[in-house]
Amino acid sequence: MRFLFFLLLVCTGGAKAQIIVSHAFGDSTKPAVIFMHGGPGSNAINFESTTAARLAVQGFYVITYDRRGEGRSVDPTAKYTFQQSYDDLNNIYKQYQIKSATLIGFSFGGIVATGYADKYPEQVDALVLVSALVNLQETYRTIIASCRKIYAAKNDAAGLKDLDNLEKLDRASIEFRRGCFKQASKNGFFATPNRSPDAQAIYQKLDADTLYQYYANLNNDMPSNEFWKHEKYSTINNLPVIEKIVKGGIPVYAMYGKDDGLYSPEQVNSLKAVIGTNHILYMRDAAHYLYNDQQVHFLSGMRAFLYY
Incomplete structure (x- = not known):
């Protein structure tokens, strides 16, 4: 398994270069998949530590990165706007010499991924919403x-x-x-009460990973506050945008856990009505981090979705 690490130096208009931390897993000749983490204020280290390499084994070139001003991509001058996030993602495409990719939008990353797919449809092969915020x-x-x-x-x-x-x-x-x-x-809405032995092993590994624990426990409200100040994202309803994306010819898929307390069955059904019954997986014994809770089903779902 090939693993690459890049510090993406983004310099615009003579400004001082800033660092976007990114990683790549697998064969660059395979279909590209870019993971977009949650937050605001989070990072991609959870997915990198548990799932990215295993997804690459399924036949994908997997790229992860931390958004500007979040996690390891430290930038005191970050604007925390969707457009800056889109611009940085465009630079990720250039850095890895990718013309198009499937976007995995996890949690808040689903909002960013949906907006990007709407604005740059020619660069998106498919959109996969994983525990993604929609309405x-x-x-x-x-x-x-x-x-x-x-x-x-x-x-x-x-x-x-x-x-x-x-x-x-x-x-x-x-x-x-x-x-x-x-x-x-x-009230424990982010965790399933019924972890499988495989999931327990994954979380035990994370508990013992000091680097992961450091980034998982960083207390930084600035990204959330600043994104809200600039984008007022608390009132976003992306269902109409997703419908537009589907009508434009980009397939949209979704995975949600039945134990994820952020989403009711009615919300999942509303999304299903837009993207199609066969384009959504609603997993038992899985909550927000379903790629850990039901990793085998997540991986098989990705392959079934994207190798149609």
């Missing part, structure tokens, strides 16, 4: 409704009061977004 207000409603059921069942008056206070906030605000995801984390 953010629906996600917030799902989180609150699920938390309310949990607190009501436990007679948790303090929890119910927290939700009441949360719902008084402006639903388009960064405070409301942050409060919703805080509730989701508190």
Whole structure:
């Protein structure tokens, strides 16, 4: 397995070069797949550590990178705009001499990947949404409704009061977004309660990986705050955009976990109606990081989707 590491130096208009950290796995003659991580404020190290090399074995040239100003791509001057993210992705294409690629949009990365596919369709072979945010207000409603059921069942008056206070906030605000995801984390919405032995082994490896733990536990609100300031992404609904992409001829696929508390079955069905019943996998015993929770199914799903 060939593994490459690049520091992508992006210099525009005489400005000081900035570093975009990226990695490549596999044979560069194979179909290119670019993984776009979640966040804002996250990185690609989870996917790199567990899944990227195994996906390359399936017959893909897999590229990962951290967005500017996030994770390992440190840039104090990052603008945190979608257009800058698109420009940096265009430079990833140039760096790896790729004319077109399949984009895997994970979580918030699904928003960035969808926007890129809409703006640069000639460079996208397919779009694969993995635990991807699509209609953010629906996600917030799902989180609150699920938390309310949990607190009501436990007679948790303090929890119910927290939700009441949360719902008084402006639903388009960064405070409301942050409060919703805080509730989701508190109630374990990102993890499946039924990890398979294979998944347990993957997470045990991550727990023992000090480099992964360092980046996983970085507390940096700037990317989230700045992206919200510039893009007001809390009100995004990408379903119409995805429908446009499909009508334009780019196949769109999706994978979601049934234990992912961010998405209701109704949300998954709404996406299914747009991209097609055969273009979506809804996995048991999988939550947000489904490529770890059900890695074999994720890998087989990618091959089934892209080798049609």
